[in-house]
Amino acid sequence: MKKMYETRKRLFIILMAFSLLTLVLIFLFAWWLVSKQYLIINQIILTLALVFFILLFIFIAVGLFFLVYSLWSLNIIKGSNIFIKNAIDFLFPMALKLGKLLGINDEKIKNSYIQVSNQLVRLQQPQISPDKILVLAPHCLQRVQCPHKITVNVNNCRCCGQCPIGDLLTLCREKGTQLVVATGGTFARKFIKEKNPEAIVAIACERDLTSGIQDVDKVPVIGVVNERPEGPCFNTKVNLCQVERSINFFLKGGDC
Numbered sequence: 001m002k003k004m005y006e007t008r009k010r011l012f013i014i015l016m017a018f019s020l021l022t023l024v025l026i027f028l029f030a031w032w033l034v035s036k037q038y039l040i041i042n043q044i045i046l047t048l049a050l051v052f053f054i055l056l057f058i059f060i061a062v063g064l065f066f067l068v069y070s071l072w073s074l075n076i077i078k079g080s081n082i083f084i085k086n087a088i089d090f091l092f093p094m095a096l097k098l099g100k101l102l103g104i105n106d107e108k109i110k111n112s113y114i115q116v117s118n119q120l121v122r123l124q125q126p127q128i129s130p131d132k133i134l135v136l137a138p139h140c141l142q143r144v145q146c147p148h149k150i151t152v153n154v155n156n157c158r159c160c161g162q163c164p165i166g167d168l169l170t171l172c173r174e175k176g177t178q179l180v181v182a183t184g185g186t187f188a189r190k191f192i193k194e195k196n197p198e199a200i201v202a203i204a205c206e207r208d209l210t211s212g213i214q215d216v217d218k219v220p221v222i223g224v225v226n227e228r229p230e231g232p233c234f235n236t237k238v239n240l241c242q243v244e245r246s247i248n249f250f251l252k253g254g255d256c
C-alpha cells in the first residue's frame with residue numbers, strides 16, 4: 001500500500017518537473033527566435049506565431065462581443081455559442097485570478113458567472129418534454145438526521161417537511177420531471193450519463209455549479225444557488241420558486 005502511495009506522489013512530482021522543463025524550453029526557444037531574427041526560418045516562425053496569436057485574440061474578442069451583445073439585446077445570434085463558450089473558457093480562469101488580486105470574493109465572481117450562463121440558456125428558448133428535464137439536487141439539502149437513503153432512490157423520501165427534499169420531490173412529481181440527489185460531482189456526472197436529459201436544473205453552491213456548468217456543455221443547464229443558513233454542505237436550503245421557474249422555462253409554462 002505504501003509503495004502505491006509513493007508511486008502516486010512520484011507521478012505528480014515528475015509531471016510538475018516536466019511542466020517546468022517544458023516552460024523553460026519554450027522560453028529558450030522564444031529567446032533563440034528573437035535573438036537570431038536575421039535567420040529566415042526564425043522570421044517565418046515568428047510571423048506564424050504572431051498570426052496565430054492575432055487570430056486567437058480576434059476569436060476571443062468576437063466571443064466576448066457576442067456575449068455582451070446577447071446579454072444586452074436579450075437575443076442570441078445563431079452560431080455564436082461556440083465563440084461565447086470558448087471566450088468564457090479562456091477568460092474565466094484569468095478573471096477569477098484577477099478578481100482575487102483585486103480582493104473580489106471568489107463566490108461573488110462565480111455567482112455572476114452562473115447568472116450570465118443562466119441568461120444565455122434562457123435566450124436559447126429550448127422546448128423540452130418533462131421527462132427529459134433532470135432536476136439535480138445536492139445531498140446537503142437533506143436534513144442531517146434523516147435516516148432515509150435518498151441518494152440511492154429519491155422516492156425513499158417520506159416528504160415529512162423537515163427539509164426541502166420532500167417539497168422538491170412533490171414539485172418534480174407534479175411537473176413530471178426527473179429528480180436525483182447527488183453526493184458530489186462524480187455522482188452528478190454519473191446521473192447525467194444514465195438519465196441522458198435534454199435539460200438540467202442544477203441546485204448547488206457557487207463552486208459546484210460553476211464547475212458543473214462548464215463540464216456539461218451539450219445540455220442546457222440552469223443553475224440555482226442553494227442557501228446555507230447553517231454553513232456550507234450542512235442542512236442547506238433552496239428557493240423552490242426559483243426551481244419551479246427554471247422547470248417552467250424549459251417546459252415553456254411561464255413563471256410560478
Ligand code: SF4
Nearest residue numbers: 146157158160163166
Ligand atoms: S423531507 Fe424527506 S429527506 Fe427530508 S427529512 Fe423528511 S424524509 Fe428525510
